[in-house]
Amino acid sequence: MKETNGQHLISLFEQWAPKSLAVDGDTVGLQIGTLNKTITKVLVTLDVNLDTVEEAIKNGCELIIAHHPPIYRGMKNMRTDLPQGILIEKLIKNDIAVYAAHTNLDIATGGVNDLLANALQLENIEILEQTTSEQLMKLAVFTPKESTNVVRAALDIAGAGQIGEYRSCSFTSTGEGRFKPSDLASPYIGQANELEVVEEDKIEVVFSVSIKNKVLKALLTNHPYEEPAYDLILLESEVNKMGLGRIGKLPKKLKLAEYAEVVKKQLNVPFVRVVGDLTKEVQKVAVLGGDGNKYIQTAKRAGADVFITGDLYFHVAQDAEAIGLSVIDPGHHVEQIMKHGVAEYMTEVCIQNNLLVEFISSKISTDPFQLI
Template structure:
């Protein structure tokens, strides 16, 4: 029997990957048109919500469009259906198509757009270019009977607890004795109702970001044999992972500017780029910002980038970059279309694992507005 996911559930999967709290202040992410309270038989992932993209969604009987660039970026004072924007809104509403935007939250999240771009550029030893958010860390202490110590420890690590630097499944254990009296109505794993029980237990401690707390606690309870699991959570002052806009990393081998330009064109499948030459030395350290890179010239300079690959640079900012000795490759905003395939694959996997038959497709419409002649 077919089972379509509710729109709110589809978005909950997306937001578990790219939480709304990661978005840059003022970014109009989230629900833009329609309702999330309806079943979704088909989702379409798009970079932009243009009229021909909406026509494509109608043709494919799409219920939900998840777009990277918000359709309603600025407030509307009227909806004139004789204009392109008005026609888009009219078509969406008449065809019961919901639009949801995941913009800077999808950029900032740990494995989001800028991480995907840095992987495509074959960068290594990457770090955040411009931090905007620091993850809050918590420590979990859970008391487990010795017989289930390894099972619970493995479940915590598999759920993401205990990741420290390049190490996973980090934890600490100490042994002791737990006491409890099962009351009426209980079905204790050990002991009897009405009798004080004393049993050997292990306290397992592990640290994780608060963003995965629900998943970690769920995994812990599933692996734990007790009806009532005794555990403590402590907020930590330790510094968590930094998240933010852009990535900076190193090429595996140095390239001349001309070689690197060809590399960029090849990996993104584009025929032309704009180049601002700030120097003539070899390229080793690369910064990348998929969208508007104008605010990130100086962070790239401060972090020692030889080149900034981005989607949009203004004329006067190009002069500033040259003066700072920074080379820039403006590859066009459209390189962010990398998100279509990545997000499609992620949502397909999550929905399939939960036995939903909601389909996920990519928009095939080319929304690049520039033609080089």
């Protein structure tokens, strides 16, 4: 096992939850301190407050990964006699960096909303509100037959030819290629100023637009021709669809009151607020961590029987009741599920990369509410 710096560590994290996934205006990424240092211990927390900072200091952490950004709105000053300034001063004095992964971690596959959906025992899970996707491109390249396998393998390694859960997808057809090299050319096959006819294969593969440069580099590095002939075609097909919230089905129908008890148990909360007929059976469930008030209609359109989200407003609850959508509000703090989820995921990533980094799930509850 070897040590690593913060920049490398966060680059591995962002392969899972890239900042580009965050919704417009969200504040994500490095907020306090520097990543240009060795990281051996990381505290994973929902919120950054004085208690969690003390926890990080006690455990010898050089980095905190938080879900809720400690700097969410623009700061006009940083007074060390006010709460936010006191917090930032303490972090800087103890050389602890803070990295925030907010809506990008909500949206990421395996992130907050998938963790919640799995905890709530949902099956056939889909995205509730799509926020992003990528277009597909198709590459068609012509190569001499003896080089077909080499070029095809290089494109495969670069990530081309991945369709859903299938890898190494391609199509090959055979035909005749014709070309006449000039005096200045250095042809792999043929002579200057002589028309050459070659039996060639046409390889066709698809890939997401985001890896176009990587695929082209693999092609040009491994193709034998000085000037390979290829086509790039932008397709209308979408891949890597991602978004906020999840929707799925329970293994069997439950009365709303029964499922509310399941939610309490699975999300480890002392109580939930419920909107709807407690005797009504529910099976199709939508869930969105945090504040999901503006997604009431989205959940209804998706066919949800019940929507699980936090911070439900009084009038939004009335609106949900009017459209026949049951709601279970377990509070905003259920997003704390990310503490164990991120720690577990990143521990595995570091083991795979032979990195000596310990991830610690915060034991501090940052829920400001108490039940009396």
